[in-house]
Amino acid sequence: MSTSPPETMYTLRLELNGDQVKVECQPDTRLLTLLRENWHLVGAKRGCEVGRCGACMVWLNGAPANACLLMAYQLQGQSIRTIESVAEAVASQPVQQALARCAGVQCGYCTAGIVMSMTYVAQLEPRPSLEEAERFMSGNLCRCTGYAGIKRALCEVLSEQA
Structure with a gap:
């Protein structure tokens, strides 16, 4: 008779949107799962789940990160x-x-991921060039707009900062 090993629970404490939170979970539970299932924050979406699409973008200590990889x-x-x-x-x-x-949206x-990344880029000092800003945004995929509207919005945001 085989038995599965006992599940090891982990107490995670972190700051979430300015509030101190605590949750009991498996150590390998993805942040995306915790956000959506434990804290009911559903703005970060499940997309590729391998860190390539940006649909689950969050800020980790102030910088963009994919919640599916954390x-x-x-x-x-x-x-x-x-x-x-x-x-x-x-x-x-x-x-x-x-x-x-x-x-820039359809x-x-x-x-949500695009807003997270573009807002991060908009706050950078010194202001990045369009090419640099596009590199920051390269982790966000959109299957609808063809990127023209997103790029126009990025150019507009960068020019407003000038």
Whole structure:
């Protein structure tokens, strides 16, 4: 008779959107799973689940990271911000408005990740060139817009900073 090994529980404490939170989970539980299933923050989407599409983008200690690649054991004491927090911040308003004006969104599945990345780029000092900004955005895939609207929005956001 075979038995499976006992599951090891892990107590994770971190800062989530400015609040201290705690959860009991497996050490290898993905942040994306915790966000969606434990904390009911569904702005980060399941896409490729291998870190290539950006649909699950969050900020880890202030920098963009894919939630599908981050495991609970890597997050102890870290700071996570999700689209639910960033979308309310003043810094993301020009990004959201530019995406709307420039037809940078269609189905919306990738939009949260794009807003996360573009808001990060918009806050960089010194201001990046368009080529540098496009490199930062290269981890965000969109299957609807063909990128023209997203690029127009990025150019608009960067020119507003000048």
